[in-house]
Amino acid sequence: MRACSACAILPGATAAAVTIARRSICQWSLRPRRNSLNVPSSWALRGKVVCRVLKEELEVESSGYRSGVTEEGEELVVKEAGEAAGDDGLEKAGLDDVSVSPRSEVPVEKERKKEEVDGHDRYQVRNGKEVFAEKAYLVGVECKSSEDKLFSIEESLKELGQLADTAGLFVVGSTYQKLSTPNPRTYIGSGKVSEIRSAIHALDVETVIFDDELSPGQLRNLEKAFGGDIRVCDRTALILDIFNQRAATHEASLQVSLAQMEYQLPRLTRMWTHLERQAGGRVKGMGEKQIEVDKRILRTQIGVLKKELDTVRLHRKQYRTRRLSVPLPVVSLVGYTNAGKSTLLNHLTGANVLAEDQLFATLDPTTRRVLMKNGKEFLLTDTVGFIQKLPTTLVAAFRATLEEIAESSVLVHVVDISHPLAQQQIDSVNRVLSELDVASIPRMVVWNKVDKAPDPHRIRREAEQLGIVCISALHGDGLEDFCHAIQEKLKDSLVRVEALVPYDKGELLSTIHQVGIVEETEYVENGTWVRAHVPLPLARLLTPMRQQVAMTQ
Numbered sequence: 001m002r003a004c005s006a007c008a009i010l011p012g013a014t015a016a017a018v019t020i021a022r023r024s025i026c027q028w029s030l031r032p033r034r035n036s037l038n039v040p041s042s043w044a045l046r047g048k049v050v051c052r053v054l055k056e057e058l059e060v061e062s063s064g065y066r067s068g069v070t071e072e073g074e075e076l077v078v079k080e081a082g083e084a085a086g087d088d089g090l091e092k093a094g095l096d097d098v099s100v101s102p103r104s105e106v107p108v109e110k111e112r113k114k115e116e117v118d119g120h121d122r123y124q125v126r127n128g129k130e131v132f133a134e135k136a137y138l139v140g141v142e143c144k145s146s147e148d149k150l151f152s153i154e155e156s157l158k159e160l161g162q163l164a165d166t167a168g169l170f171v172v173g174s175t176y177q178k179l180s181t182p183n184p185r186t187y188i189g190s191g192k193v194s195e196i197r198s199a200i201h202a203l204d205v206e207t208v209i210f211d212d213e214l215s216p217g218q219l220r221n222l223e224k225a226f227g228g229d230i231r232v233c234d235r236t237a238l239i240l241d242i243f244n245q246r247a248a249t250h251e252a253s254l255q256v257s258l259a260q261m262e263y264q265l266p267r268l269t270r271m272w273t274h275l276e277r278q279a280g281g282r283v284k285g286m287g288e289k290q291i292e293v294d295k296r297i298l299r300t301q302i303g304v305l306k307k308e309l310d311t312v313r314l315h316r317k318q319y320r321t322r323r324l325s326v327p328l329p330v331v332s333l334v335g336y337t338n339a340g341k342s343t344l345l346n347h348l349t350g351a352n353v354l355a356e357d358q359l360f361a362t363l364d365p366t367t368r369r370v371l372m373k374n375g376k377e378f379l380l381t382d383t384v385g386f387i388q389k390l391p392t393t394l395v396a397a398f399r400a401t402l403e404e405i406a407e408s409s410v411l412v413h414v415v416d417i418s419h420p421l422a423q424q425q426i427d428s429v430n431r432v433l434s435e436l437d438v439a440s441i442p443r444m445v446v447w448n449k450v451d452k453a454p455d456p457h458r459i460r461r462e463a464e465q466l467g468i469v470c471i472s473a474l475h476g477d478g479l480e481d482f483c484h485a486i487q488e489k490l491k492d493s494l495v496r497v498e499a500l501v502p503y504d505k506g507e508l509l510s511t512i513h514q515v516g517i518v519e520e521t522e523y524v525e526n527g528t529w530v531r532a533h534v535p536l537p538l539a540r541l542l543t544p545m546r547q548q549v550a551m552t553q
């Protein structure tokens, strides 16, 4: 099992240090120690408990109890210890800090209460794994200064709720505050902090999620202010957690790990502040030295990951070059997350890409061949969806994947027209695209999910006036019109070529007819002279034959 770097750096550290590390956001998952098995095998962290005697992976029994097996093969149920380990705990880590109770002593009633919220079972199956849904409380800030925001604070919080749900959390409440600028210490004002603290107690909240990226200092101060066992995280950490859960391929895992480590690096400090305080007068104590060591370890890991990613990307590039030898135009589907891109790819190509009503179902690009009724073909690529306030670390990490779309002949912007915030989603996709240097690629907008729109007839009329194709990727409506529109659009991206194709390259000539528009052909002594409009990959393939024509002119 791979250890979380935030945990892995801790062996040898003391109980109190681990307690604090536990409250920080784990490298690999937002809630690893409570309900996933992403803990190093020799470390079991639960509440304020550090147990080194448990070996093997741990199974969660309830939010308050974990079971495991000791090195002697004895089964244990570990329950949350009382208050922080204190100075004593600094010296001793391990079994001393753990309350051990036989399995039968687990208070079943309390356990059951914790397992349900409003009658819902908090154990849910996500991506084939059973996870325990923590209770989350959402917090947003509407800044008067930021007028360029596309989403209102209510809308943004609603989306944050969807993200939390996708990550497997139970949202039990939310609040927001209007400020001229966020408070540099706690992001929100002190009155709001107290209000949230009350809500935490009233609603039994376990995680507080902020809608914007918090600075390491703000995170630390908020955790301190909320006290106890409350985990504080931000939108970026939440999205990183979803990406981490979703990453299915080696490249996606590497990209997400890298983004998580880069997010973690400046935030490492907060694990050690408690220790520094405990150390009292001992300035330059263990905590201070340790943080440098930890940062160095993390930087080394980041370096290793970057190298590994470079290798993976080289393979992808080679694959792309090979694909270019298939002279078909590439059409890329882009759009807001959950717009229906994968559903469209699946319907058109019979592919089996995961498409579900969750955010960020797709992380890796998939390319499939589409054969149109008129016999012409193109390649269709499905890409990762966009979202407003996309974390910069993620944009950077996925830039290479998104670069795929820079090589497309046409970009199809898939819009969920049934969504109440369709226009805002369109604008934020356009914003991300403007950062990706794809302005020169012909673009086409398609309105999806018309079947779900409140007034499909009005939508269709509007689309017709704007020259936009309406489809229902789910039901397959309008796909013929869609393919036709793509073909028309592809013409914009075709390159005009004149080439002399030798007679022994007959297959190239038929490819030109198949994917391009032929204007004129003439049979001459050395081959077939052809003037046509062809997709860029084919134009590249024809380079030597085009040069021959150029030399004779």
Ligand SMILES: Nc1nc2c(ncn2[C@@H]2O[C@H](COP(=O)(O)OP(=O)(O)OP(=O)(O)O)[C@@H](O)[C@H]2O)c(=O)[nH]1
Binding pocket: 335, 336, 337, 338, 339, 340, 341, 342, 343, 344, 354, 355, 356, 357, 358, 359, 360, 361, 362, 363, 383, 384, 385, 386, 448, 449, 450, 451, 452, 471, 472, 473, 474, 475
């Ligand atoms: N009613 C209706 N639902 C649709 C349509 N197209 C897609 N959906 C649903 O919308 C949800 C999201 O579809 P996906 O294809 O996963 O969306 P996506 O754009 O690939 O999403 P990400 O991969 O997260 O970016 C799924 O539940 C689909 O069944 C449609 O035309 N009509």
Ligand SMILES: [Mg+2]
Binding pocket: 341, 342, 343, 354, 355, 361, 362, 382
């Ligand atoms: Mg998808």
